[in-house]
Amino acid sequence: MNKEVNKTYPDTSKSLPIAMLRAREAMMLSFRPVLAKHGFTEQQWRVLRVLGEKGDSDAGQVAFDACILAPSLSRIIGKLEKDQYISRFVDAKDGRRVNLSLTSAGKEILNKIAPDVELIYNAIQKRYGEEKLSTLIDILGEVSEWRGR
């Protein structure tokens, strides 16, 4: 049951966007302090992680993978570059594209933080069970393909 005494959900509990926000927020309350301890925001971390998992990518791809809009990404990579965690260089074949790459410092910090993040994720998985969480991810994946009408 809900731990928040005197707080009851309104009918908005049937709202998918709010339900997703609430669930996401519950998890981030665990993840954020770990990232903050190392001086990273949630979004900066997503950028590093995506680059680590997929290797060098152009900004558009990173924006898509990390689910960050281009204008936000521009600022984020500006900071990550200044702090020397990533390097940025214009694509040789297409002058519009900007390629991003983790520096060695970036790879280092990534490997340093990842285990702490994994720990939390494992605790979540242990509590809710792999099956339920994979069902959740599957449905979320389907909904992600909603393209309005």
Add this chain to the structure above:
Amino acid sequence: MNKEVNKTYPDTSKSLPIAMLRAREAMMLSFRPVLAKHGFTEQQWRVLRVLGEKGDSDAGQVAFDACILAPSLSRIIGKLEKDQYISRFVDAKDGRRVNLSLTSAGKEILNKIAPDVELIYNAIQKRYGEEKLSTLIDILGEVSEWRGR
């Protein structure tokens, strides 16, 4: 399948927070233009909706229901009050609390926009089916109670 050609999901597709963000974003791409047409942001709309569904509430309750942090809510209600959609008054019994209430203009705009929002939600429900979506909301509800380890 994914409509984004040349864009493939990294391993972050297994990340629950990112999956929720992506799914939520897909839906909001449909909802936001409707709200924007009436000059409201997503968050302002959540505040109006919560007040409409639960009636007058103090700021803390609204913050919880709308899933908005207190500092953000302070500014949001500042604007909504200025625009005369809500009224704000200090609680008589507890001077720390601020009670919020929809004005008649607030109720009016709420009733005006709600049907458009419902329309989209119904389309989503029609596409994915009530059962799947209710499974989704159920699991999200469980995960929302995660309180760290």
Add this chain to the structure above:
DNA sequence: TGCTAATATTTAATATGTTAAGTTTTATAA
């Protein structure tokens, strides 16, 4: 009663989200 801790909200500072407009480079078609 008076002191201190706890609450509820607000203010401040920095980072990101969102939409629109601006830049530079590439693709296209007349």
Add this chain to the structure above:
DNA sequence: TTATAAAACTTAACATATTAAATATTAGCA
């Protein structure tokens, strides 16, 4: 080939997110 549209980023402006600190008020207790 060249004018024009499209693509990929960036910049700008305003709104929200996050954390910390400040304010004001109430609650608890010696």
